Amino acid sequence: MGSVDYHLVLRALLGAPTECGDTGIIRTYDSQCFLGLVDALGHGKEAYRIACLAHDYLERNFHDDLVMMMKGLHEHLKGTRGIVAALCRMDINTGELLYVGVGNICVKIMGPRAFTFVPRDGIIGYVIPTPCEQHRRLYSGDTLVMYSDGIREHFDPLDCAGLFSGSAQSIASGLLRQFGKKDDDASCIALRYTT
């Protein structure tokens, strides 16, 4: 039996949560954990409105197959300025992890088998390639992080060695604090897996 500790942080560039174009959702059900992170293009009230549309869609459809979900999200957001998003589902018992991503949301496994998923290029709601599902496995002690481009993409794990030994909450808020940029909304999900 595995268990997960997870946390989501959001920070609006303009301060007000109702002007944040980044959003995220984490849902556990049966032995599954669904995680989605969204960055609506631009920022401010219009980005927030689109992020809410995406959030509502994910809230209603998080049980779906990830490729279907990405296609559905694309249809749902047509006519808006669009978003980028990463969708993950893990099996808490086996550690099996599925990923589908379009656009610049960074998704990494931190641990002895460090791995970075490669998203497909595109803007969901505008033009996307055929979504493609990637599979990995989390092992006990691994941490999954997902973050938008409001957080520096590359950082040296040595600069934050202590960070990854804490709780999911301290990892997510620590990444935002240490590597958050000053010119965009920012969001981060951290998930720690133990068996």
Ligand SMILES: [Mn+2]
């Ligand atoms: Mn952004």
